[in-house]
Amino acid sequence: MICNRSPLRRVARGAQAGFTLIEIILVLVLIGGIVAFAATRILGGGDRAKVNLAKAQVQTIAEKIQQFDMDTGNLPASLDELVTAPANSTGWLGPYAKASELKDPWNHPFEYAVPGDGQPFDLVSLGKDGKPGGTSVDADIKYQ
Numbered sequence: 052m053i054c055n056r057s058p059l060r061r062v063a064r065g066a067q068a069g070f071t072l073i074e075i076i077l078v079l080v081l082i083g084g085i086v087a088f089a090a091t092r093i094l095g096g097g098d099r100a101k102v103n104l105a106k107a108q109v110q111t112i113a114e115k116i117q118q119f120d121m122d123t124g125n126l127p128a129s130l131d132e133l134v135t136a137p138a139n140s141t142g143w144l145g146p147y148a149k150a151s152e153l154k155d156p157w158n159h160p161f162e163y164a165v166p167g168d169g170q171p172f173d174l175v176s177l178g179k180d181g182k183p184g185g186t187s188v189d190a191d192i193k194y195q
Contacts, residue, residue: 098179098188101156105176105192108155113174113194115147116163126172130163155192157181 115133120126123142127133132140133148154160155176167173174194178185185191 101179102188102192104156105178108152109161109174109176109192109194112148112152112161113172116172116174119143119145119147120171126165127163128165130161 112130112133116127116130119133122144123140125140128137130148130153131150134146134150134153136143136145157179159177159181162173162175162177164173165171172194176192177183178189178191180189182189183191
């Protein structure tokens with residue numbers, strides 16, 4: 052009788068049994084590294100997006116202040132006058148803004164001053180830290 056089972060076949064089947072524990076751990080470490088790198092890139096973009104949003108908000112509110120000035124003949128004494136009509140104003144056609152629009156992306160109120168430093172008014176977002184000055188995402192964002 053001839054036996055159909057050869058010893059080579061058993062060796063080949065045993066060599067393809069699966070991955071070793073070291074190989075599985077190595078793959079998991081590599082995947083974890085890639086996920087950590089991607090997460091820092093994605094989450095770091097959130098601060099940049101908020102800075103860009105604050106720049107856009109400063110520009111938009113400045114335009115609303117200018118519209119208030121064109122309608123009433125005066126600059127608002129405070130940003131709240133963009134939301135509710137001041138008692139002594141004529142020509143007010145607002146509301147020019149919603150109360151929620153008067154805070155920057157970090158939920159700090161915009162700084163507004165009349166008269167401004169070399170211009171009719173100053174409008175500033177104090178950045179992420181909410182304090183004057185700073186660098187990067189903590190830097191002030193001014194209307195110019």
